[in-house]
Amino acid sequence: MSAALYELKTAVGALLKGFAVTFRNLWRKPVTEHYPDAPVNFMPRYRGIHVLQRDENGLEKCVACFLCAAACPAQCIYIEAAENTAENRISAGERYARVYNIDYSRCIFCGYCVESCPTDAITHGHGFELATYDVTALLYRKEKLLEPWPPQKTSAPAPLA
């Protein structure tokens, strides 16, 4: 008899505990994202499609040091470097990336490229809509990755320091 009572007591206790959680969350703001009806709210360190940053003068921050390509475990970054000239200045250093491709069919969004970048040129943006019918469209060129200049209001937050 006492055993049955005990079981009843614990069962009711557990139920009440569970309902307490439900009840508490009834008054909280819901975490559900209403994508695609509403924009997605990302955590600031979300690792989305990369953004190549510019400095305050609009020059590209990337100096084509190839460290991101070296760090990349998926080997999805391809760079060709070239030298800046007085007439054609692209970056602040001597060298700039003439070609900068990221192959998003391979990228695993590990963030090593961002970690390794000595000039904070490559950052993770919050873009994530990569789906396409054509796999070749997943090869993003520099023009697509670069932060637009002059700056425009975008959903992408400022890079992390």
Add this chain to the structure above:
Amino acid sequence: MAEQKQIRLKIDDREVTVPAGTLVIEVAKRLGIEVPSFCYYPGLSLQAACRMCLVEVEKAPKLQTACTLVAVDGMVVHTNTEPVRKARRDMLEFLLTNHPLDCPVCDKGGECELQDMTFRYGADSSRFVELKVHQPEEKWSELVYFDMPRCILCFRCVRICDEGMDVKALGVGSRGVYSAIIPNRGDHLECEECGMCIDICPVGALTSGTYRYKTRPWEMKYVATPCAHCSNGCKTTLSVRNNQILRANNRDLSGFNREFLCAKGRFGFDFVSHEARLKFPLVRENGAQKPASWEQAVRIVAERLKAIRDRYGPEAIGVLGSNRTTNEENYLLNRFARATLGTNNVDHHRTADYAGLAAALGEEAPRAMLRMEELREAKAILVIGNEPSYQNPLVAWQIRWAVRNGGARLYIINAQPIKLRRRATCFVQADEAEALRHLASGGGQLSAETRHALQELETEIRKESDVAIVFGAELYAKAIGDLVDFGRQLNGQTRYMALGDYANSRGASDMGLLPEFLPGYERVSDAAARERFGRLWGTELSVVAGLDARAMLNEAGEKIKALYVVGSNPVKTFEVPAEKLARLELLVVQEIFPTETTAVADVVLPAASAYEKEGTFTNTAGDLQMLRKAVDLPGVRSDFDILRILAHQLARLGLGQPFAARTPEEVLEEIRQHVRGYAVSLANLLAGGAEPVHPVLEADPKAYDVPVGAIFSSRDTLFSSGSLTRYLKMVRSVNEARLSYEELRNAK
């Protein structure tokens, strides 16, 4: 030689016995203990400028620089104590006070000695907060750039330029933090543009005009292959990315040239991707050359060769080989001419009398051939003719090394005051062949003054033993006989090196691209040799004496109806009028670039260059090395493939047999088995080493007879290399490249 005294010392508690006079840094290296250093470089004078190699020596009051400290008996050295580690840390901190931290941009990043040392021995932070001294980058020439703030003043560049190259184009100017390397013309360089300073720089202060800011060291693959230019056979490491050669340097130090490369070896690779390259076959139709497919072109060549042979006989066809194609290709070309076409009209542009030397030496040859590596160790050197500093830069480098580090005595006989005379014990300005006649037999037409000078040279050289004799194209046929007669009178084992012009000049000769010789200098007149090669090649070989190159070209349009030219430009080299070649019924040229000869050709077949194929080259000293393919060029085919395809086509028309060998390796195997002197070990070759070849020719007392003008040097300089030079953009861009051979020689 007297037994060298041995001493015992202790480094890091390890006992070691070394010859007296060894430097502590070398002893440590032998034990596998790393003593870091920047300014120390084996073979150059000691500087003790960087202070990185400080070690602790017991009973010495202060830390000592291991690079200048001579080991003595009973010495106790510590290389890894706290004072030593602190000294290294502090030295690096000093070196980094003005050194910019622009590693991500710097070309040296990833292969920088300062970067490595800072990683291994440096502190994690710097105490200096002051502004760094900065200077803008300077362009010294199209090929050499200098970034002063990156310089750590190790003076390696200054010393390699002065001691190694004997050019003295670099020096140090200003004081203190403003000290900088300065070029000989204040703001620009006038030198041999060898680029040794760039390669030897431990940091990114000196950078190369061909490679700057293109890529990074770990992004490339490295292909070590013999250089395609002169006959010295230096190993050059091609850095390749995306099927493109981005630089050539000496990263791998595996060749007998070790750290040496000249302007051509270091910067002369851009012809590979030159837009003027021939990329598809050209066939002349109604007077104009038109692009054709390989199938069409090869069919036309085969049909017309067959028709001419049927109509005029095999002697109406001439074959002119190349001194730039591989041994395998030369061997196949020889087979193609003698077995498939059935003619002995085979020759090439001869730039040294290798056959004459082999004939004069006879059975002695294997012992008496001087290898490139041995020249560096020679104790007495006699240089006759040639201008090694400009025509055979590695030979000059080896000689300077022998004089500088080995105390060798250098004797020179030359009609011109060549640059090496500065290092000579004795220099005699005289016509080379006449001087030789005088030395060998007392004859020769020379002035009394020259006779006297020669006598002095002779007295001195007779005191030497094991003399190394290096000679140019000035000596051939009878003169080589004189030289060997003189050499036999000297003490010890006299050794010889003939200097040719091109990457495989020696190989072309050894593989029998000569009218009277089959591969391995076996005479065509020798029935047994003919029989042996005939059996190997599946036909009976002709005994009709062949014409040499000049005779073939003179007979063009007359006795010779068809000329098959491989990698050669006879219109320029032999100065035959192009109209004369136009009179031929068929002129086929295999070439990599349009030349004066391809312009009059009926069929032009685009060939692969030495950096785009595999095979072997024999350098002028008889060192056999393997080529490594670095890049692919669409459209072209290697000379090897072209000959194979053509032999196949001709076989279908009922002429000769197709070649069974599909790869250069299979032909090399045949060469190893059947060509005298080429039975080399494969292991070393495959590992990237050089194997000596020793062709043996029966001693011929009459000496090997060649007509005047059959052997001549093209007098190429550091900036020229036959018709290839026109397409070396970077090498041609420097001021010095505009000077002629004579001007360049007289400018210094």
